[in-house]
Amino acid sequence: GESVGLHLPTLSVQEGDNSIINCAYSNSASDYFIWYKQESGKGPQFIIDIRSNMDKRQGQRVTVLLNKTVKHLSLQIAATQPGDSAVYFCAETANDYKLSFGAGTTVTVRA
Amino acid sequence: KAGVTQTPRYLIKTRGQQVTLSCSPISGHRSVSWYQQTPGQGLQFLFEYFSETQRNKGNFPGRFSGRQFSNSRSEMNVSTLELGDSALYLCASSPRGGTGIYEQYFGPGTRLTVT
Numbered sequence: 141g142e143s144v145g146l147h148l149p150t151l152s153v154q155e156g157d158n159s160i161i162n163c164a165y166s167n168s169a170s171d172y173f174i175w176y177k178q179e180s181g182k183g184p185q186f187i188i189d190i191r192s193n194m195d196k197r198q199g200q201r202v203t204v205l206l207n208k209t210v211k212h213l214s215l216q217i218a219a220t221q222p223g224d225s226a227v228y229f230c231a232e233t234a235n236d237y238k239l240s241f242g243a244g245t246t247v248t249v250r251a
Numbered sequence: 252k253a254g255v256t257q258t259p260r261y262l263i264k265t266r267g268q269q270v271t272l273s274c275s276p277i278s279g280h281r282s283v284s285w286y287q288q289t290p291g292q293g294l295q296f297l298f299e300y301f302s303e304t305q306r307n308k309g310n311f312p313g314r315f316s317g318r319q320f321s322n323s324r325s326e327m328n329v330s331t332l333e334l335g336d337s338a339l340y341l342c343a344s345s346p347r348g349g350t351g352i353y354e355q356y357f358g359p360g361t362r363l364t365v366t
Binding site for chain 1: 299
């Protein structure tokens with residue numbers, strides 16, 4: 141079936157640098173996208189979302205970019221901090237409550 | 252506002268047994284979804300309940316079932332456990348208020364180990 145996937149399974153970033161996490165999706169009917177952060181021993185934590193009628197959305201230190209033409213989603217984290225170390229998942233849905241998740245990218249922040 | 256709570260947090264069962272997991276959504280949230288997370292398959296959707304009715308279902312065998320109560324609390328049941336059912340089972344709640352926003356808020360999960 142169709143699925144959402146991440147380009148890289150791991151990302152190592154120097155503290156203070158910006159991080160970019162990528163995600164490709166294949167379901168052209170996807171209308172809503174979410175980025176989640178999962179720390180060890182915890183459930184996924186909502187970071188930011190974006191609807192398909194937008195191409196950019198900003199939150200606190202995070203920006204999500206959506207390119208529907210190439211079915212690509214990215215999460216940018218500004219000034220990465222040690223607390224940003226976690227697994228990041230993109231998820232998509234076609235206007236329902238059935239989220240399809242990518243495989244996840246493990247971000248490690250180097251001091 | 253309290254988050255999503257799941258009980259128990261850890262569970263060890265034997266093959267062939269059955270198990271029931273419980274989830275209490277965020278107050279006011281009426282939709283509850285369940286996901287299975289494993290290292291090999293990642294996060295996979297099991298089912299979603301709203302107003303005590305299953306509204307969405309993933310591709311899992313009939314051994315996996317669930318229900319929702321009038322207070323929005325939900326339970327999921329797995330019968331005839333197999334080793335491959337060992338996973339983190341996550342519950343997520345959503346307001347489902349017709350706003351077209353489908354964000355879901357996750358609980359800490361129940362770690363099920365089948366031996």
